Amino acid sequence: MKLQVSLFYTSLALCTLSFGVAFLVHGSLAFAVLNFSLGAFWAISHWREWSWGGLLSFGLFCLMIAFGVWRGVGVLWLLVGIAATIVAWDMARWIAQAKRAGRIIGGDKLIRHHLLRLGGVLVIGLGLSTLALNLKLAFTFGWALILGLLMILALSRVISFLREQ
Amino acid sequence: MNRVLILSSIIYVLVILALATLNGVLLALVVPLLIYLGAGLVFGPEEMALHVERRISHERVLPSVPVEVSLVVTNNGPRLESILIEDQLPGGLEVITGEVSWLTSLDSGESLELVYTVAASRGYYRFRDVFVEAADHLGIRQKRAVLSAEGRLFVQPDVQRLGRVDIRPRGTRVYAGFIPARQGGPGVEFFGVREYQHGDPLRWINWRASARHRQRVFINEFEQERVADVGVILDTRRRSEVRVDGGASLFECGVHAAAALAESFLKDGNRVGLLLYGTQLDWTFPGYGKVQRERILQSLARAQPGESMIFEKLENLPKRLLPANSQLVLVSPLHSDDVEVLIHLRARGYALMVISPDPVAFELAGMDTRDKTIALAARLARIERTLMLHKLRQAGIQILDWDVEVPLGAAIRVALSRPVPQVHPVEALG
Structure with missing residues (x-):
C-alpha cells in the first residue's frame, strides 16, 4: 500500500510539474498556475477521499493536453504529463479499492501483476505515441474522414458495450 | 463510476478536437489513453461464474458469544485477475x-475460504448476499454481481434461572406436576377427609376422625398437583420500550424476564406458550420440554418493539389462542389503558400474573433527582402507577412491580411469595 501511495504522489507531482513547466517555459503563466492548482486540488481530494475530486482532476489534466497543443507547448512535456496522469489515476483507484477491502489476499502477487500491466501499457502507449509524433503523414481531409468514421464506429461500440453492462 | 465510460468520453472529446482542428499531435498524444482503455477491455472479465457457500459455526448463541462465519468462494469460470468480495453483514453484528x-485474484476452479468472527446482542440475524466485483488488473472493465449465500443466527436472550414461581390457575392438565389442582388424591398438602374406600392406603387413615364414628373409617386426602397451561405474553408495543442515555433498554429487561419465566414454567413440566403482542401477533403454540424452550427462545430472539394501529391497546389480545382457565403471565411496563382489559381477562377465569418492569424507576436512574421539576414529575408518575397497580391488585391479579435493578428471582421471591388468590370467574361469583 505504501508503494502505491508513494507512486500516486510521485506521479501526481510529475504530471503537475511537467504540464506546469511546459506552460511556464512557453510563457503561459495563467495556465501554469491553473495547472499547479489542479494538482493541489487532486492531492487534497485524495487525502479527503473525495472520489469525484480525483475524477474531475483526471478529466481536466487530460484536457490540459488539448490546451497545451493549442498553445504550442513542448510535446515531450505533454507526453510525460499524460503518462504520469494515467499512473496517478490508476494508483488512486488501486488505493481506494485496497482501502475498501479489509484484507488483501496474495497482495504481493496482485501488486506485481498490476504494476507489470501498467508498465506494459505505458511503454506501449508512449512508444506508439512517440512513433505517431515522428510519423510524417499529410493529415488530409481523407484521413480525417476515415478517422471520423472510425470514431463513430467506436462510439457505437462503446454505447452497445455500456448497454450490455 | 464506470471507468470505461469516463475514459471513452475523454478520449472521444480529445479525438473530436484533434479532428476538428486537423491536429495530428493531439491525436498522437491520445494514444497512451487509448492503449490504457484497450488493455482494460482486452483483459477485463468476460463472465463471472462464482459459487459462494456460507458456514456459520453456531446457529444459536448467547449475546456477545463469538461466532465464526466462513465464506467459501469457488470460481467455476475463467480466471479473475482482481476480485473484491464483500459480505453484506446484517445490521447489529460486530466484527x-x-x-x-477481501481483495484477491481467483484462478479458474480455485476455491477460497474467507473467515471472520462476529458477536452480537440479542436478535435474529439473517445473512443474505455477498457482493462481488471482478475487474482486470487496471480496474477498467468491471463486472459486479450479488450472490446469494443465506445463513441465520439467533442470539438468544441470556436465561436467568429462577426458583419455582407459584401459580394457581383454575384449570390444570392431567399430568402430575407442581401446581395444586383443587382435587383430592395423592399429593403433599392436606386437602380434606373422606370415608375410606377399598384400595386406599392404610397409612392415610385419619385415626382421630375415625375414632369419632362407629363402623366408619376416614382417610386424609391430599391435594393433587398437576401441570397447567401457561401463556407468557410479552408486550412488544413501542410504548413498552424505554431507553436511557447509557443505552440500557427496559424492553430488554422484559425479554429477559419472559425468557426466565418460560424456562421456569417449562422446567416444572408445564405446557407453555408465548405471545409477542405489539407490531404483530407472534404466537408460539404451547408445548412442553426442551424443544419448546428452543422455540420460545428463538421467538424471543426476534422480539423487537414496534408499532401497530391494531395492537396499540391490549383489547385485541386474541383470547381464543389462550387456553381457558389457564395461567397468563403478562410482561409489560403497563399503561393506564391496559387496566380494563386485564380486569376483563381476570373476570373470564384466567389466573393473571403481571411482571411489570418499572419504567419510572428505570428512567429516573439516569436523571438528576435533585432537580425539583424532575422530582415532582417522578412523584406524579409514581402516584399514577401505584394507583393503577392497586386497581389491578384489587381485581385479584398478581402484580410484580419490578425495579429492574433488583434481580428478577429475588423480586419474585419477595413480591409473589404470598399465597396465590383463588380465581373465581364472574359467572361463578354470580
Missing part, C-alpha cells in the same frame, strides 16, 4: 476478528 471484505 471481532477478521474482515468482511
Whole structure:
C-alpha cells in the first residue's frame, strides 16, 4: 500500500510539474498556475477521499493536453504529463479499492501483476505515441474522414458495450 | 463510476478536437489513453461464474458469544485477475476478528475460504448476499454481481434461572406436576377427609376422625398437583420500550424476564406458550420440554418493539389462542389503558400474573433527582402507577412491580411469595 501511495504522489507531482513547466517555459503563466492548482486540488481530494475530486482532476489534466497543443507547448512535456496522469489515476483507484477491502489476499502477487500491466501499457502507449509524433503523414481531409468514421464506429461500440453492462 | 465510460468520453472529446482542428499531435498524444482503455477491455472479465457457500459455526448463541462465519468462494469460470468480495453483514453484528471484505485474484476452479468472527446482542440475524466485483488488473472493465449465500443466527436472550414461581390457575392438565389442582388424591398438602374406600392406603387413615364414628373409617386426602397451561405474553408495543442515555433498554429487561419465566414454567413440566403482542401477533403454540424452550427462545430472539394501529391497546389480545382457565403471565411496563382489559381477562377465569418492569424507576436512574421539576414529575408518575397497580391488585391479579435493578428471582421471591388468590370467574361469583 505504501508503494502505491508513494507512486500516486510521485506521479501526481510529475504530471503537475511537467504540464506546469511546459506552460511556464512557453510563457503561459495563467495556465501554469491553473495547472499547479489542479494538482493541489487532486492531492487534497485524495487525502479527503473525495472520489469525484480525483475524477474531475483526471478529466481536466487530460484536457490540459488539448490546451497545451493549442498553445504550442513542448510535446515531450505533454507526453510525460499524460503518462504520469494515467499512473496517478490508476494508483488512486488501486488505493481506494485496497482501502475498501479489509484484507488483501496474495497482495504481493496482485501488486506485481498490476504494476507489470501498467508498465506494459505505458511503454506501449508512449512508444506508439512517440512513433505517431515522428510519423510524417499529410493529415488530409481523407484521413480525417476515415478517422471520423472510425470514431463513430467506436462510439457505437462503446454505447452497445455500456448497454450490455 | 464506470471507468470505461469516463475514459471513452475523454478520449472521444480529445479525438473530436484533434479532428476538428486537423491536429495530428493531439491525436498522437491520445494514444497512451487509448492503449490504457484497450488493455482494460482486452483483459477485463468476460463472465463471472462464482459459487459462494456460507458456514456459520453456531446457529444459536448467547449475546456477545463469538461466532465464526466462513465464506467459501469457488470460481467455476475463467480466471479473475482482481476480485473484491464483500459480505453484506446484517445490521447489529460486530466484527471481532477478521474482515468482511477481501481483495484477491481467483484462478479458474480455485476455491477460497474467507473467515471472520462476529458477536452480537440479542436478535435474529439473517445473512443474505455477498457482493462481488471482478475487474482486470487496471480496474477498467468491471463486472459486479450479488450472490446469494443465506445463513441465520439467533442470539438468544441470556436465561436467568429462577426458583419455582407459584401459580394457581383454575384449570390444570392431567399430568402430575407442581401446581395444586383443587382435587383430592395423592399429593403433599392436606386437602380434606373422606370415608375410606377399598384400595386406599392404610397409612392415610385419619385415626382421630375415625375414632369419632362407629363402623366408619376416614382417610386424609391430599391435594393433587398437576401441570397447567401457561401463556407468557410479552408486550412488544413501542410504548413498552424505554431507553436511557447509557443505552440500557427496559424492553430488554422484559425479554429477559419472559425468557426466565418460560424456562421456569417449562422446567416444572408445564405446557407453555408465548405471545409477542405489539407490531404483530407472534404466537408460539404451547408445548412442553426442551424443544419448546428452543422455540420460545428463538421467538424471543426476534422480539423487537414496534408499532401497530391494531395492537396499540391490549383489547385485541386474541383470547381464543389462550387456553381457558389457564395461567397468563403478562410482561409489560403497563399503561393506564391496559387496566380494563386485564380486569376483563381476570373476570373470564384466567389466573393473571403481571411482571411489570418499572419504567419510572428505570428512567429516573439516569436523571438528576435533585432537580425539583424532575422530582415532582417522578412523584406524579409514581402516584399514577401505584394507583393503577392497586386497581389491578384489587381485581385479584398478581402484580410484580419490578425495579429492574433488583434481580428478577429475588423480586419474585419477595413480591409473589404470598399465597396465590383463588380465581373465581364472574359467572361463578354470580
